Amino acid sequence: DVKVTQSSRYLVKRTGEKVFLECVQDMDHENMFWYRQDPGLGLRLIYFSYDVKMKEKGDIPEGYSVSREKKERFSLILESASTNQTSMYLCASSYNQPQHFGDGTRLSIL
């Protein structure tokens, strides 16, 4: 079974802080994705990566960056957290389709 592990289930941070969300997968998948999920808006793609050290912008990359130094790990960074980044963040990995998801991090920015 594919296992995608996100480092925190719940996180509370303050406006202006630099926030790191970590994601690790154990299936040697090349593709990894970061989404945010907000009520009524579905999943929106922030960034994705098809290989180590490679990253591509998704639909809403502003205010975020990512890092993929190792194949199994994909990190999402909020450079200077703002209240409109309060959301559920989901990481996924895949070989092709389907994508397999972690349990999500519910992030609150105060």
Add this chain to the structure above:
Amino acid sequence: EDKVVQSPLSLVVHEGDTVTLNCSYEVTNFRSLLWYKQEKKAPTFLFMLTSSGIEKKSGRLSSILDKKELSSILNITATQTGDSAIYLCAVDSNYQLIWGAGTKLIIKP
């Protein structure tokens, strides 16, 4: 612009009822359509459909794709309270998933 639309947005039924959830799409390069179920945590994969008219089935859940109508349905028969969840539809277009907003299904005992 690629888009995926799910309907209804929410649905409340009684245990034992049958429900049909809809997903329609407009995308530039269709490769497949996927259904996921999301309870409190991660979306879990249900079905992937690539060919029109071929039903995929798993227990009380089934799904079919209509490429002519650019749509898919997800059927759940003899619903149970454990079926309460958000059901997400996504379409693979150019190797990226385009997501619908989801249908929130509530099953009343």
